[in-house]
Amino acid sequence: MxxxxxxxxxxxxxxxxxxxxxxxxxKQRLVSLHDVTTEAVLRYGAGACLVGVSDPxxxxxxxxxxxxxxxxxxxxxxxxAAKPTQVxxxxxxxEHQPELFRELDRRQIGWIAPRLERLADVAALAADVATRxxxxxxxxxxxxxxxxxxPAAGPxxxxxxxxxxxxxxYTAGRxxxxxxxxxxxxxxxxxxxxxxxxxxxxxxxxxxxxxxxVLIDDYGGPADLAAKRAALARVLPLAxxxxxxxPLRDALGTIRSADVVEQLTAAIARSRG
Amino acid sequence: xxAIGLALASCALAVLLAVSVGSGGFGVPDDGxxxxxxxxxxxxxxxxxxxxxxxxxxxxxxxxxxxVEPFLLGLSGGAAAGAVLSLWLFPGSSPAVGAALGALxxxxxxxxxxxxSDASLLLTGVAVGSMTGSLAGLVxxxxxxxxxxxxxxHWLWGGFVDPDPQLLAAAAxxxxxxxxxxxxxxxxxxxxxxxxxxxxxxxxxxxxxRSFGFLLISLLTAVCVLCxxxxxxxxxxxxxxxxxxxxxSHATMPIVAGLLGGGLLxxxxxxxxxxxxxxxxxxxxxxxxxxxxxxxxxLRRRPV
Numbered sequence: 283m284x285x286x287x288x289x290x291x292x293x294x295x296x297x298x299x300x301x302x303x304x305x306x307x308x309k310q311r312l313v314s315l316h317d318v319t320t321e322a323v324l325r326y327g328a329g330a331c332l333v334g335v336s337d338p339x340x341x342x343x344x345x346x347x348x349x350x351x352x353x354x355x356x357x358x359x360x361x362x363a364a365k366p367t368q369v370x371x372x373x374x375x376x377e378h379q380p381e382l383f384r385e386l387d388r389r390q391i392g393w394i395a396p397r398l399e400r401l402a403d404v405a406a407l408a409a410d411v412a413t414r415x416x417x418x419x420x421x422x423x424x425x426x427x428x429x430x431x432x433p434a435a436g437p438x439x440x441x442x443x444x445x446x447x448x449x450x451x452y453t454a455g456r457x458x459x460x461x462x463x464x465x466x467x468x469x470x471x472x473x474x475x476x477x478x479x480x481x482x483x484x485x486x487x488x489x490x491x492x493x494x495x496v497l498i499d500d501y502g503g504p505a506d507l508a509a510k511r512a513a514l515a516r517v518l519p520l521a522x523x524x525x526x527x528x529p530l531r532d533a534l535g536t537i538r539s540a541d542v543v544e545q546l547t548a549a550i551a552r553s554r555g
Numbered sequence: 556x557x558a559i560g561l562a563l564a565s566c567a568l569a570v571l572l573a574v575s576v577g578s579g580g581f582g583v584p585d586d587g588x589x590x591x592x593x594x595x596x597x598x599x600x601x602x603x604x605x606x607x608x609x610x611x612x613x614x615x616x617x618x619x620x621x622x623v624e625p626f627l628l629g630l631s632g633g634a635a636a637g638a639v640l641s642l643w644l645f646p647g648s649s650p651a652v653g654a655a656l657g658a659l660x661x662x663x664x665x666x667x668x669x670x671x672s673d674a675s676l677l678l679t680g681v682a683v684g685s686m687t688g689s690l691a692g693l694v695x696x697x698x699x700x701x702x703x704x705x706x707x708x709h710w711l712w713g714g715f716v717d718p719d720p721q722l723l724a725a726a727a728x729x730x731x732x733x734x735x736x737x738x739x740x741x742x743x744x745x746x747x748x749x750x751x752x753x754x755x756x757x758x759x760x761x762x763x764x765r766s767f768g769f770l771l772i773s774l775l776t777a778v779c780v781l782c783x784x785x786x787x788x789x790x791x792x793x794x795x796x797x798x799x800x801x802x803x804s805h806a807t808m809p810i811v812a813g814l815l816g817g818g819l820l821x822x823x824x825x826x827x828x829x830x831x832x833x834x835x836x837x838x839x840x841x842x843x844x845x846x847x848x849x850x851x852x853x854l855r856r857r858p859v
Contacts, residue, residue: 447706448706449706449716449717450714450716450828450835473833476833476834478834481834482834482835482836483833483834483835484577484578484716484828484832484833484834484835485592485716485717486577486578486579486584486589486592486828487578487579487832487833487834487835488833489586489588489589490577490578490579490584491833501646503646505645505646505648506646509646509648513717516717517588518588519586519588519589
């Protein structure tokens with residue numbers, strides 16, 4: 283009898299978890315593993331459909347407040363325990379946790395993990411999240427705004443050096459969404475020819491490319507921005523250049539990217555007098 | 556003297572290479588700030604290489620073991636933990652000071668925990684290094700705001716971006732102190748290689764020499780960590796290369812080791828900011844990449 287009970291327990295532990303119950307008002311049980319997808323779900327009004335979310339690292343406070351009751355997930359086990367029907371992520375998550383996505387395939391759970399390199403990729407992701415969360419109607423305005431972004435035209439496009447952090451400087455290459463956002467705002471990333479998303483350049487290379495504007499990625503908090511300004515001040519050839527500050531969450535590409543392009547265009551115009 | 560001349564010439568060549576090569580290829584830049592930075596970086600790499608090499612010479616003599624290098628005494632793990640914790644607690648600050656304090660803290664812990672024998676000191680160093688290194692890894696893995704710790708990931712491999720002239724003065728003073736101490740202790744270090752009992756019989760204060768040596772290694776390593784992060788391998792490689800050029804006697808070998816180690820690090824730093832331009836890779840990666848084949852060649856020609 284005891285052996286039978288142990289065998290039954292083991293069998294139950296190894297079996298595939300049954301599908302989770304429906305969430306009120308939602309046809310899908312959503313798990314979001316990246317701030318970008320979490321923001322889209324919340325702004326579409328599908329926050330109640332989230333049955334798991336990765337720890338938010340750089341979301342607006344009002345969005346974080348909506349996640350207080352949502353279980354935090356990260357490992358393969360915790361994601362599967364949430365019994366999602368759709369998992370939303372970006373390519374970087376899939377690269378770090380390939381076993382999770384293999385398991386999702388095996389269990390026939392829907393997932394997306396696109397690589398964002400251009401504004402068009404952001405728009406495609408925004409549309410995909412709208413479809414998977416079944417909020418196409420709520421997403422219509424956001425998608426229309428993203429689709430309406432047109433590159434700002436004009437002579438003398440400012441040459442921008444993106445300073446994310448660190449020494450040697452961490453900066454954006456051609457495959458970072460920020461390069462495309464800058465292009466849409468009528469500027470040019472000095473490292474836009476480098477076939478990479480984000481990488482460590484040398485100060486020397488940054489100076490040799492003769493930027494006339496610096497864009498600082500702001501991680502939040504006065505200490506971070508002050509430290510970055512101090513680091514720039516030590517690099518004399520860049521110290522006198524006008525600076526535009528962009529919150530990190532805006533630099534990575536979000537459903538608000540149309541607004542970000544507008545803000546960037548205005549900030550660049552202001553910085554150039 | 557011939558070996559010292561050879562090491563000095565290779566060092567001078569390395570410095571010449573460092574000031575004339577950059578992300579745009581060969582050539583001295585028009586910009587005065589860039590010229591100055593190249594010079595300061597070369598000086599920082601030279602002093603760090605010399606400091607770590609001298610630390611390696613002392614460590615290998617104190618433990619009578621050619622496999623020992625300064626970072627084996629738990630200093631690299633301590634430095635890594637200090638750097639990561641300082642970035643975690645004070646985002647935006649430089650990890651260098653935290654790293655130097657971490658290295659010194661690890662040295663004190665090792666010394667405090669192991670005073671019975673050389674073997675226990677070395678093993679305690681390995682354990683403390685492993686524990687503190689894991690602590691650094693844990694913080695890096697668990698931190699929700701991974702971007703705040705990004706400066707650490709590059710820095711942990713070593714590099715000489717943004718050299719601070721005041722730090723360089725401290726490094727120069729430490730290296731000078733190391734050279735003078737090695738010169739005055741040369742006979743005692745030679746006797747130590749014969750074994751503790753024989754060294755004592757010949758008049759060497761073994762215990763005092765060990766304590767002083769440990770303190771000197773900790774100081775040199777902490778200053779080198781402040782200047783260039785965690786640059787491994789130099790402390791092991793340079794004494795070995797020097798022994799191939801001169802005898803194992805501590806009269807000239809430490810000077811040759813210092814110059815070779817400094818020259819190698821200057822070369823590595825020049826390559827780190829030029830070979831993959833416009834990218835810059837951590838200097839420590841290239842030090843191991845370039846140094847290991849040299850090390851293997853030296854071993855092949857004259858096995859240990």
